[in-house]
Amino acid sequence: MKYLILGASSGLGRDLAYIFAKNSHSLVLLSRDERDLKTLRLDLLNKFKTKIDILMIDASSKDNVNNFLSTNDELFQDLDGILFPIGMMVDNDNVKNTNETNNKIVQANYLSVVEFTNKALKVFEKKNKGTIVGFGTVSASLGRAVNTFYSGSKRALESYFESLSSTFLKSNLKIQFYTLGYLDTNLTFDKKLILPKASTKKLANKVYQNINKENLKRYYPFWWGFICLVIKVTPFFILKKITKFIN
């Protein structure tokens, strides 16, 4: 089987690459930084017997994504699945962001996934098989004063995956979406959080175990589902008061 991972050089993407390579799947790894991708590829090749291709892409640049998609048609032809463990956060992401910053955040976290999915869907629909795995965040459950456009993009992504799921309900396409709580990545390493951070390795194992399952929507760790449910059913004026109290 052959899978494409967008955002493969660090965090969850890197751990997904290891678990898929360990299980002898061919991989196409995409990321912005050539040096990290090259090193990851060498390590995977030293440890596992599989085929690894790497390609550079800046998912926060619309032109770069368009250019990539228009010049790499053949890449999608023999794919069995595509995973999007991509996440871009910037410092001081709030409602006062410049348009340029907003465009980059939305492009990386939402539009690039949509554009890659569009491309992959053409092939997957023709073959009537294929897996698409997206990753959202619990921070998208509620509008917020920090990481505003990051969480906004991820909320759009969740909605998009719900739409994908509905659209391909009766087909053999597998649409999977994980809403992630705090993960132990370099994005959260220097943040003091109230709740524990989950291991990206364990999550990658879970994703791999579930890869052949039908349409799937999960929280990870699972107990975030309860927290998000409470957030969803609590009236906004109460949430506002709680947020004010916490801050």
Added chain:
Amino acid sequence: MFEKKIKSLDKYYSTNIFIKRPDKYREIENISLNADTLITMGSANSYTAASFKKNSLSIMFEKFDRIIDFNKENKTITVEAGMKISDFLNYTLKHKLWIPQIPGYPSITIGGAVASNAHGKSCGFHGSIKNQITKILIFHKNHGWLNLSKNENKEIFELTIGGLGLTGTVVNVEFKLLDFLGYNFTTSIENSTSAKDTVKKINIKEPKEIYSYSWNRADKKNNFGKGFIFKNELNPNHEKKINDEINFETKKIHNFSPLNLWNQFSIRFFHSLYFNYYKNLKSKSFDDSFKNVIFPFIGKEIYFQMFGKKGFIESQILVPFDKTDIFLDEFEYLFNNEMPSITLFTIKKMIGNQNYLRFEDNGICFTFDFINNKKNLLFMDKLDVLCKKYKLLPSIIKDSRLSLETVSTCYENYDNFKDNLINFDKKRTYRSELSDRIGL
């Protein structure tokens, strides 16, 4: 930036530091370029505060743990410096290759082993890890990316091995691997009647590859130095493979009990127990697993935990062969007068040529673990006097109290190291509590 309170493994020093954990090369660059002073942190398993400094930045390097190149024919491997020794060995041993200079705990990183010029159990035969290092890639805030080897930036290459991480962040290292012609070890035990007897028996030239070290009593005046010499010899069965992967639990070694459980009575009790077990119950020759021989503290982390929150101090002293008798005479005299609480006393042979601040020379290495209390600290001050008097080498990476005066007197290349380091990095960007304490 993440602020954290951190302790050296021996618990002698603790402070608040800032930590960053990059996982991309560009992050190493950005973090380093934005810091005034910094140091790289492996697994923070050094006895001393070698990878941190008060209110300064430590770059945690654990995400850089990949194999960049492996050439089985040429027997070379290039790995990132954040790779743990256990992962390194789990990979190379599958190919019947290894480096024998393995530091004592499996979670220690390659970068840490290079920065401290690790020697391990085989140092009487193979010398230090320096002998296996062929290339190093570092990133330095002011110099950028630098390839180091005997042919390229040789001066910095020499400064970096055993250089305590002061020449920049060690990013990857190429090693020359050796054949591992066996699958486990046969350990034989020989009695020794005194420390001098141990030295005599350890210092014989073995006709084959045998790793010798001792355990000696230091709990009573009348039995000081009595003990055993353990000799580990590889079982030369080329077909068999090491069965178990080496596992490790890093947290265990940093835990500590609420109270110090080591005192004169418990030391006496455990030393008697250990001595009588090996004297009367244990077979004089037995098969021993790779893990037991190379990482004797796995599963015995309780030894460190028993020191409680004040911890312990380890003194490791390298004594030239011709000075071992006088050193032991003076040590025993001091011991009989002061009766310090020594929980561990071991002896091994080392070979190598001393340079810069490397704990390496031809001689006998004496290791003592002391409970951290006032009486023992005073005793250790007297040991420092002994080291200065006879120009013995105290291990900088093991002893958290060593002063500038002791180090600069005992290491005759101290000034040379300092001058060359300053010449390379005038701003002295890479700093730790350890480097500050010894005036670097």
